[in-house]
Amino acid sequence: xxxxxxxxxxxxxxxxxxxxxxNVFLMGEEVAEYQGAYKVSAGLLQRFxxxxxIDTPISENGFAGLGIGAAxxxxxxxxxxxxxxxxxxxxxxxxxxxxxxxxxxxGQFNIPITFRGPNGPAHQxxxxxxxxxxxxxxxxxxxxxxxxxxxxxxxxxLKTAVRDDNPVLVLEAELLYSSKGMVEPPDEELLIPLGxxxxxxxxxxxxxxxxxxxxxxxxxxxxxxxxEDISAEIVDLRSIKPLDEKxxxxxxxxxxxxxxVEQDHPFCGVGAEICYRIQKDIFDELxxxxxxxSQEDVPMPxxxxxxxAVLPNxxxxxxxVKKVCYA
Amino acid sequence: xxxxxxxxxxxMLSLMLLIRRFEERxxxxxxxxxxxxxxxxxxGQEAVVTGAIAAVRPDDYIxxxxxxxxxxxxxGTTANACMAELFGKETGCSRGLGGSMHFFDKRHHMYxxxxxxxxxxxxxxxxxxxxxxxxEDRVTLCFFGDGAINQGSFHEALNLAALxxxxxxxxxxxxxxxxxxxxxxxxxxxxxxxxxxxYDIPGEIVDGMNFREVRDKVAEVADSIRKESHPxxxxxxxxxxxxxxxxxxxxxRTKDExxxxxxxxxxxxxxxxxTREGKLTNEQFDExxxxxxxxxxxxxxxxEESSELPVEKLHDYVYFNxxxx
Numbered sequence: 001x002x003x004x005x006x007x008x009x010x011x012x013x014x015x016x017x018x019x020x021x022x023n024v025f026l027m028g029e030e031v032a033e034y035q036g037a038y039k040v041s042a043g044l045l046q047r048f049x050x051x052x053x054i055d056t057p058i059s060e061n062g063f064a065g066l067g068i069g070a071a072x073x074x075x076x077x078x079x080x081x082x083x084x085x086x087x088x089x090x091x092x093x094x095x096x097x098x099x100x101x102x103x104x105x106x107g108q109f110n111i112p113i114t115f116r117g118p119n120g121p122a123h124q125x126x127x128x129x130x131x132x133x134x135x136x137x138x139x140x141x142x143x144x145x146x147x148x149x150x151x152x153x154x155x156x157x158l159k160t161a162v163r164d165d166n167p168v169l170v171l172e173a174e175l176l177y178s179s180k181g182m183v184e185p186p187d188e189e190l191l192i193p194l195g196x197x198x199x200x201x202x203x204x205x206x207x208x209x210x211x212x213x214x215x216x217x218x219x220x221x222x223x224x225x226x227x228e229d230i231s232a233e234i235v236d237l238r239s240i241k242p243l244d245e246k247x248x249x250x251x252x253x254x255x256x257x258x259x260x261v262e263q264d265h266p267f268c269g270v271g272a273e274i275c276y277r278i279q280k281d282i283f284d285e286l287x288x289x290x291x292x293x294s295q296e297d298v299p300m301p302x303x304x305x306x307x308x309a310v311l312p313n314x315x316x317x318x319x320x321v322k323k324v325c326y327a
Numbered sequence: 328x329x330x331x332x333x334x335x336x337x338x339m340l341s342l343m344l345l346i347r348r349f350e351e352r353x354x355x356x357x358x359x360x361x362x363x364x365x366x367x368x369x370x371g372q373e374a375v376v377t378g379a380i381a382a383v384r385p386d387d388y389i390x391x392x393x394x395x396x397x398x399x400x401x402x403g404t405t406a407n408a409c410m411a412e413l414f415g416k417e418t419g420c421s422r423g424l425g426g427s428m429h430f431f432d433k434r435h436h437m438y439x440x441x442x443x444x445x446x447x448x449x450x451x452x453x454x455x456x457x458x459x460x461x462x463e464d465r466v467t468l469c470f471f472g473d474g475a476i477n478q479g480s481f482h483e484a485l486n487l488a489a490l491x492x493x494x495x496x497x498x499x500x501x502x503x504x505x506x507x508x509x510x511x512x513x514x515x516x517x518x519x520x521x522x523x524x525x526y527d528i529p530g531e532i533v534d535g536m537n538f539r540e541v542r543d544k545v546a547e548v549a550d551s552i553r554k555e556s557h558p559x560x561x562x563x564x565x566x567x568x569x570x571x572x573x574x575x576x577x578x579x580r581t582k583d584e585x586x587x588x589x590x591x592x593x594x595x596x597x598x599x600x601x602t603r604e605g606k607l608t609n610e611q612f613d614e615x616x617x618x619x620x621x622x623x624x625x626x627x628x629x630x631e632e633s634s635e636l637p638v639e640k641l642h643d644y645v646y647f648n649x650x651x652x
Contacts, residue, residue, distance in 0.1 A: 025460070051460065057490065062449050062483025069453020072438055073388070075460060092446050092480070103644045105431035105439065106422030110647030141645050165647045 001182040009151035009183055010040045010116075010172065013158035014078065016186070018048050021076060024162060027054040027063055028080030028117070037082045038118060038177055064090035064115070068097050068167075071113045078162060081117035084171060085131040098167035099142025114161045118174035119147065120213050120263045121300055124307055130300035132264040134212075137169050138241040139268070144194055146239040147171040149215035151181040153238050156192030164194065171240075173212045195242035199251065203233035206257040206321055209248060209274060211237040214261040214293075214312055221317045230325055240270055248274060249282050256287040257324040261317050266294045291320040329464070331546065334381040337607055337615070339538065340597050343373040344619040346397040347594060349406055350569075352623045353396065353413055353427075357573050361631075362413045365442075366427045369397035371568040374593030375500050376401045378541025379468055383549055388454040390438040390447055391470035393428035394500075394567075398470065402435040410626035416633035423636055424644060444505075445471060445478035448497070452484045455493035455558075464553045467495040468545075474505025476522050477513055485526040488558040496548055497523070497560045500535065506571040507579045523560030535565030536588070538597045566591075 004012075017024050030037045032045040032055040045053040056063040060081060067077035081087045087094060094115060101109045121130035138145045144166055148154040154172065161168035184190045200215060201222055210218040215236050222232040235251050237244065252258055258278060260271035271292040278290060296310045321327075350368040357366050369376075372394075380389070380401040391398045399409055404420050412419030413427055421431045421440070428442035438454060441447030451469030458465045475481050476499060488495050501519055503510055516522065523530030533544045541563060548559045566588040570577035577585075601607035 054491075057483075057486060059483035059487060061480045062452070062487050065446065065449020065480060065484065066453040066456055066487055069390075069438075069450035069455075070457045070460070071453070072450065073454060073457045075457050092443060093449065096443055097441075097446060097450065101439075102647055104421060104425040104429040105433075106419070106424045107644050107647075108421070108431050108433040109438070144646075165649065 001184060003180050004151055004183050005177065006151045006154050006173070006179050006181070007038065007040055007177040009155035010158055011042060012186060013155045014041060014044060015047065017159055017162040018044065018052060023074060023076045024078065025052040025054060025075065026078045026080065027056055027067060029056055029058055029082050031055060031080050041080070060086050060090035061093055064093035065097065067113050068093060068101070068111055071111045072101070072109050076112045076162060078114045078116060081115065083129060083174065084117055084119035084133045085129045087115065087117070087133060088131065094137070095140050099140050102142060110165050111167050112165045113167050114158070114170060115167065116158065116161070116170035117172060118177070119171035120173060121295070121311060122174040124302055124304055126302045127299040132295065134171055134240050135264045135269050138270060142167065143241065144168040144239070145171065145241045146194055147173070147212035148238055149173060149176065149212050149236055151179070152183045152190070153192055153198070155183055156190045157194065157238065160191050160194055168194065171212060175213050176216070179216070192238070194239045195244055196239065197235055197237045197244035197247035199233060199247070200236045201232070201234040203231035203255065205231045205255055206259065206325055207233050207235055207251040207255045208317070208321065209235050209237065209258065209260045211240065211262070213263050217312065217314050217317060218261055221314050221321065225318060225321060228327065230321060230327060232321060243273070245277055248278065252278060252282060253285050256285055258290045259293060259317065259320045259324055260290065261293040261312050263312060264294060266292060266297050269294050288324040288326065291324055293317050293320050329384060331382065331384050331549070336597070336601060339377050339381050340594070340601065341615040341619060342401060343377050343538070343594050343597065344616050345406065345622060346373045346377070346400050348619040348623045349400060349409065349626070350396060352627060353410070354569070354573065356413070356627060362427065363415065364426050365393070366413070366573045367394040367571065368567070368569045369394055371588065372500055372502060372535065372565045373397060374538040374541055374597070375498070375535045375563050375565050376470070378538045379498060379545045381542045382545035383466060383468060386436060387465050388436050388438060388458070388467040389470070390451045390454060390467065391440065392444065392447060392472055392475065393440065393442040394472065395428065395430045395440040399430040399432055399437055399440070402432060402437045404430065404432045404435055404437060406622050406626035407629040410623070411630040411633050414630035414633070415635060416630055417636045418629070418633040445475035445481040447471070448475065448481045448484040449487070451495055452488045452493060455488060455495035456491065458494050459491070459556050465494065466549045466552050468498055469495055470498045470500055472505065473499060473501040473503065473510050473519060474513070476519055485523070485528060485558070489526045489528050492557050494552045494556040495558045496545065496552070497528070497558065499560070499562045500565055501562050502565050502567045504571065504579070507575070518562065520560060520562040528558045528560045530560035530562065533561050533563045535563035536591045536593045536596060538593060539600070
């Protein structure tokens with residue numbers, strides 16, 4: 001194991017999959033000559049050439065659709081959105097074409113495509129650039145959605161996504177690109193399956209379900225609450241869809257209390273689905289109502305203090321954990 | 328370079344007849360409520376797809392919008408599989424899961440049947456991208472209607488195709504109406520082909536009621552593309568005799584206009600050409616027509632007798648898990 005950044009981990013995943021399979025190519029705005037808007041694709045043009053690392057004009061709908069068409073005849077495109085906020089311009093392609101093709105062609109055309117890029121609010125980017133899109137996309141049958149929080153998960157999930165025979169969205173965490181973590185050496189194949197959560201920290205009093213940018217918040221809060229004798233178990237979903245119900249249920253069966261901390265909006269958010277499943281299947285395990293911490297139900301303001309107030313943050317999470325623990 | 332096989336014109340005429348008779352029968356079955364959803368008929372436009380298909384190889388890629396029955400039939404999908412699809416049966420070309428607007432046939436390189444206007448044009452560009460990526464000499468034929476040319480995805484797709492010099496022929500089937508809105512009321516240009524010029528794509532206007540003209544023009548352009556990859560644009564002027572879909576009585580146009588185009592019918596026209604040249608007798612034509620009608624009647628019977636996909640199999644068609652169906 002060695003320590004690398006989330007950005008480097010993604011870069012390694014791309015390079016390894018491009019190396020392994022000649023059908024894989026990377027396409028998006030500024031991915032080639034500019035070396036990636038967030039430098040995730042740094043060095044790839046030099047290594048793999050312009051045939052496989054392809055700059056596009058600002059035409060998200062066009063190049064997302066191009067990727068889907070190429071996937072229909074067996075190529076395995078990796079389409080980078082400069083941010084998933086811009087994927088909304090390509091919503092029709094991502095929602096209407098990629099996941100519907102297999103069903104509406106009667107099983108003739110699966111679409112082995114990866115859509116990737118930063119997702120979720122970053123820092124003071126305002127309403128148009130701060131979308132957390134996981135709940136939009138997770139509601140679409142035929143799509144798979146993952147949202148890694150650590151360099152190791154980022155590398156392993158991206159590699160798995162590229163090898164999957166279906167459309168997979170890898171929602172990267174914009175605020176975590178420079179964060180570091182331990183990852184297996186490059187000569188060791190690292191594949192993390194979709195639909196498998198990971199307990200990032202064990203605990204006995206309360207389960208905190210989180211993913212992507214809310215994982216470091218949850219870990220920080222867990223550490224802080226240790227001093228108040230509250231032991232929180234941190235379950236990192238890693239994949240939103242398929243959802244690892246079992247990992248959630250196993251943890252709740254142990255702690256009997258749950259807080260879900262998510263980066264999207266509260267209305268029809270990821271946490272709403274998880275709450276529903278917990279009460280439906282393991283109602284008797286609960287000793288307290290489930291609480292959710294999410295963004296507030298408003299478009300994102302630019303002002304720094306207001307933005308902080310809108311985001312799911314450590315203070316809100318700590319308060320919610322204490323509340324379900326009646327502490 | 329693999330040559331394009333010269334297709335027999337009488338055979339192509341019978342294909343046009345098959346499409347015509349198929350659509351007439353589909354219309355009747357729709358009214359009898361055997362077919363659900365939306366149903367867009369190709370009657371009047373037969374020479375466009377037939378001419379284009381006659382000019383390319385069976386391994387070239389084709390993709391189109393929702394008025395797609397003719398495209399599948401022209402490509403070689405059987406009338407049985409097409410009618411069964413309309414009936415929602417498992418024997419349909421998309422197993423009854425796609426319906427009228429979503430005909431697919433992988434074996435015949437028919438990549439759909441797409442129902443969001445112009446959303447398939449980027450897909451067509453993707454098919455062409457794959458051809459160039461692999462260094463093949465195939466061509467993609469991407470069909471769409473005049474209604475598609477004012478949609479953003481169309482413009483993005485044309486720019487990408489031109490930028491990457493992809494092997495694709497954009498075939499605009501200009502039937503003068505996007506649903507009920509005439510081209511004059513929807514498009515700022517005097518002629519649609521000028522859209523191509525904006526992207527530095529060579530474009531031409533073709534008479535879509537003339538099988539030979541469509542075939543020869545597509546052949547010429549496809550040949551040029553196979554020699555050196557590039558996109559091209561054809562505005563093929565045609566006319567649909569029926570409404571936009573089965574629910575449209577087409578009251579936005581006059582009977583006189585319709586009659587004018589009917590006199591220029593693509594089937595009558597090719598028939599006259601062949602008769603004049605001594606390649607077809609009236610008896611032979613009647614025989615072809617009889618055969619087309621019978622094929623379609625048999626297809627209705629096949630569709631009626633076919634079974635539906637059992638509901639418990641539905642989840643097999645959401646995610647592909649390796650075992651190809």
